[in-house]
Each structure stands twice: as structure tokens, then as C-alpha cells.
Amino acid sequence: MTDTPLTFGSRADADDAEMALLGLIAYQELTAFEHLSSDARLSPTLVDRETLGRLxxxxFAHYEMARELIAARGLDPQEVITPFMESLDEMHRRTKPGDWYESLTKAYVIDGVAADFYALIASGLEPQIRFLLSEVKTSAVNTDWLRQRLQLAIDEHPERASRLALWGRRLLGEALTQAREIGERYDYWGSLHSAGTDTRGQEMTRLFARLVENHSRRMRELGMTA
Structure with missing residues (x-):
């Protein structure tokens, strides 16, 4: 299945959607910084600790980029970001990892789903926001390391694969639920496509199907059944 980008409707709708997206990205990146920093302290080796600290x-740099884009439009970043805090914090409370390897899997799954989502909607956004999304997506470097480290962990202890696969499936479900809830609560999906509610619903179904398909492929590459 090809990743055909989604499109936006009116410019006014797109402006609102872009601000919502910036608020969402900013808080996602801030919480990613916090969780990776905490995970670094629990790392089994110094190299792991250094790498997670670098990631x-x-x-945090991505968070600052999103925050600066919001401020450049004359808006208060706190006001734009705050509406997303409760939902994202609740998702993280529901998905508290049981150990360091579950933490790595969580970072890997959430990064992958977010990068896929951004890639699918980027074409309808204005250039500065597309650039931000491309920068966030370059955390493919982060994702590559997480994948390699998880692969090593599974190679060392193959019994980890089934447990982490189940954990990855739960994380995917939570990520998709959170994305849908935020979209509906802030009418984010209302800015997608201009052809009406029926077509928009088809677009969203197509988007979520691709997110699931890409996640399943990443899990299979690690020897997990997602």
C-alpha cells in the first residue's frame, strides 16, 4: 500500500489544524525528552545511557522548534500546548513500562506511529511546519538505534520477543485511541479533505489502516508478531 498523503480543506481550517498540530508535536516531544532522560538512568550499560541521553x-530540540513556531505566529505557546497535556499524560499513565526493555519498545512504537502520521499529513501544511515534521522524522536516527538495541536484546534472550510483541500491540492501540480522541475533541479531523464528511471518514480509515500496517511491518522485522 502506498503512502499517499492526505490533503487539507480550506486555508482557515488548515491554519487551525496547523496550530493544533504544533501544540500536539510540542508536547509529544517534551514528554519524549522526559521519558528518554528517565530511561537513560536505568540503562544497563554506560553506552546505552549516553545514547539515550543524546536522543x-x-x-528537546524538536520541542523548542515547535514552541518557537507557535510564538512566531503571535500565540502563547502555553495556551496552544496545554489542551493536549491531559490526554497525552493519561496515555502515558496507562502505558507505564515494566522494565527498561518495555521502555525502549514504547519509545520505538510511539516514535514510529508519530513519524508515519506526520508523513501522511505533511503535504498539506505550510513550509515551516513541513520542515519541522521533516526534522522530527529524522529521528529516524533515534528509531534506528532503538530498533537495533531491541534486536540485540531479543537476540540475547529470545523469550523477550513474545512479551515485547504483546506490549507493542497494547502501545499501538493506545496510540491510535489517543490520536482519534484528540482529533475528535479538537476537531482536527475536520480540516482534512474538502469533499465532505463521508470522504473525510474514508481518509481517516485509510490513514489508520496504514499506521497499523507500518507498525506490524516494524514488529515483524524484529521477529515480533504485532
């Missing part, structure tokens, strides 16, 4: 710094 956390990258996530």
Missing part, C-alpha cells in the same frame, strides 16, 4: 536532547 533525549534531540527530542
Amino acid at each position: 533525549a536532547v534531540t527530542e
